[in-house]
Amino acid sequence: MMRVPISWLREYVSFDTPVEEVARRLVFTSCEVDRIVHRGVVDRDGNFGLFRVGHVLAAGKHPNADRLQLCQVDVGEGGPRQIVCGAWNFGPGATVAVALPGALLPGADAPLREARLRGELSQGMILSEAELEVGLDHSGILVLGDGLEPGTPLADVLPLGEAVLEIETLFNRPDLTSIYGIAREVAALTGGELSAPPGSDPPLADEEPVAVEVQDLEGCPRYVGRLLRDVRVDGSPAWLKGRLVAAGMRPVSNVVDVTNYVMLALGNPLHAFDQARLADGRIVVRRARSGETLQTLDGTLRQLLPSDLLIADAERAVAIAGIMGGEESEVRPQTTEVLLESANFDPLTVLRTSRRLRLRTESSTRWEKGVDPHAAEGAAVYATQLLAELAGARWTGATDVRGALPERPVVRLEPALAESSTGMSFPASEQRSRLEQLGFEVSDELDVTVPTWRARDVTRPVDLVEEVARFRMEDVPATLPTRKAMFGQLTREQRLRRLVEDVLAGAGFFEAYTWTLVPAGEGKVSLQEPYSAEMAALRRDLEQGLHESARRNANAGVERIDLFEIAHVFRDSDGELPDERWHVAGITNGGYFRAKGAVETLYAALHLEPSFAAGGARSARTPDGVLRELADGWGFFELELDSLFARVPDVPLYRDVITYPALKQDLAFVVDERVRAGEMVGAARDAAGPELRVIAPFDVYRGDQVGKGRKSIAFRVEFQSPERTLSDEDAAQLRRRIVEALAERFGAELRGSA
């Protein structure tokens, strides 16, 4: 996320449009604006006027309190004010920030009042940077630079309080990851005037050589190095700290703060090395040697690979390029010589190393999106200027090592393309002026030269369309395509899938969604990197997920549990992709036969004659899958949809079961316990042929009358012909065929007469 303090933005672009409107336009054209945050002192009802620069005329111990100072402070009112203060990091002569009575401090509920503290009148408050929210330091009060006139509004000296835009930039817009980049966009949005980028070189005090060797120009197409001497490392001035804090960064020291400040301002990350700690004072940009390590600034020892790009000195690594510096060469309070790095790094190189190390920084997130290599020099200039101003540095040497920097693309502007792409009229003159506002150069022949900061993203005529269309998003009308061909129908499989869902829902089953990812195991396709032990591979079937869901319901005390799921399952295959199929499965606490009832209903709805063969223990197979009684007595089924659907008739044809009456009979057979009813049904059908329209087992009896190890199965039978009325003799003959067949195959004995 980028934080854009408005005062900083206004330094680069002037605009009258209200901030809220600027934010709204940015949302439509450029980036997401999450919110506008107000920070620091509230600028309302003259509140800003109550914060002044003060000059401490006298200071001494409070007569009644050892820890307090009693100060006389000139705030430009003629006479001094008496202020009681708890800090001791200043004395007479200090320039300080003062809040007068009536001032509303950041985060305060009520205004400041005159008060007596231990018997002494206090007519205001001397402030710390934390109290002003311009820094994080609350150990002492904020001491301002000398030379400020007492009574000067504090708002003229530091960012007292302001709105900050919180922005999410888009992947293709690395140019917006800087305040100046946003300013360029705001100028185009508001017609405001854009200032030249900040920074101008101080005089070069010497011509010392700067030893920079780039061994890998692909990974590092550019390296601007500058040498600075007589550097005084200290804290940064209040305005600088205030801006860093407002932008979400932590002030460290003037040198480090300048590198961060310039990165935020211009988008090019910088690094400052303690020159004295570089072996031979040299910089070598190279890939890591195998086994090489570096202790980074965050105190972590990093193992490096030959794919990682490094900044090294003559001997060892001193930074992971574009990601983080090393502890060894970091700028510290006693540093006096600085080697300033303003380089350009290849996005993919930084990205790969940053991903591998799981180390993302303000710097790496900019590099991985692609920073304009032409920005390196401007960033070096601005940083040099600030180091001279704020750290008293003398600039004594410079180098600019570079490979072939990319050419600025030249793209043909095709004005008609924007119209045919957006569906609204788009005058060429408008397109042209829009592009020019954004820094594109447009020739009379409509050849567009893309600015360096957009060179990665804008390379084709359609990219120019986006550049102009994004400013007109709110104007795009709503129309519908004019059609010459229609495709609005479901496929057979899709219709049948809906049917399966509806039939099972109608049968009382609720549809469940369970995870695709399951624990790894035999025959399962595994993830390269597991999500967790429970989610490490792709499921082969739907049983586990449904079983878990059913158990969760049982534990929750749900009484009737019937769940089904339709989803993909995966198996290893010899092909490029896993073998992926649709399955349907169901689970019920109503037992095996409730599951089977659902499956039979499903087959009937699909116009399929079900056939069940006994499978293993307490299970059966159909041509399309399995039915099982699970260990806890629950019923379960799982079928493969392709197999099921392959046999579904496209058009069920009429069968005459109405014209001629059916003859109904019940038949009971005594058979050995091991004989399965389903087998008897099959055999009866084979023997009797199509005139046996219905045969359905309806009762199983075991007991003394049939003998041990035997059972009696009763079948309801219907004989019917589509061509004629069957006579009693016909029925008797059909029945005889059944009885004979069952007797022959299973030793079945017909019991009494039905």
Add this chain to the structure above:
Amino acid sequence: MRENHAGRLAAVDPATIETQALGAIAAASSEAELAEARVRYLGRRSELKQALRHVRDRETGLALNTLKNRVEQALEERASELEETALAASSRDDHFDPTLPGEAVPRGGLHLITQLRRRIEDVFLGLGYRVFDGPEADTVYNNFEALATPEAHPSRSPTDTFYLDDGVVLRTHTSPSQIRAMREQEPPIYVVSLGRVYRRDTLDATHTPVFHQVEALAIDRHITLADLRGTVEHFASAVLGGQHEVRMRTSFFPFTEPSVEFDVTCYLCGGAGCTACGHSGWIEMGGAGVVDPAVLEAVGYDPEAWQGFAFGLGIDRIAFLRHGLPDLRLFWENDIRFLSQF
């Protein structure tokens, strides 16, 4: 004949008819008997009706009509008396309590996501799109490369995407199905794909590593960004119901140029601002754009001749917000007390 009639009619005595009719009505003890009396005294062939048909003078007419009204009234009164008696009799029947619950019929139902999925499918079927199902495990080529996704794009990182091997991922969006659909069919093409997609998000109340997306693709001769907006506006009102303002803003996707994001006025607060919309009044609906010529080239379509749009969004989030769910994990726990609410 006339004389005959007249002679017979003269014999009609309203008073007698009235006495007989009212007597019979009062004596009727069932609806059937009452219906019999109605036919006899007011039916087409009844003495009264016959007489009425042949009335010659006003006085007789008035008398007969008054009689008719009286009989009708008596019939009505008796009918409601009989009804009340029957009702009273049945409610004295202690063995039948009509307020007891009906015989339990097991009720199942479709998952909330399936319900929404079908609604979306139906909207696009109505717009003349076909529904295309692609595999959930797809090639890196289909998922990223054919969609012009640069290698540096964060979505390609193994920290974001589930890789099965270096060349195969669990699809991170439904877009690879569009690539397959385009390779399978010459333009024009109007296709919508729905299904599971996978991202390595931490499982919590608002993120699940598996979720559902829908993506529509239209490629034809003259498709524009305006057609996209019209389609999305129709989609929003058809799927969310009611009137919704839709806004379109610039975004970035590797496979569209220009790229846009659609927001819809918050369907909970109507745009006033609430926690669901982060007090902005808008809810992000989905990403879209004009299909990048590079994508058309990757599937062998001529970008000079064909142009189109693609539009995708997450189904779970819509259902989540629309039905006021507190936690996305409810979709995956399959608690029947939850499932049976929808």
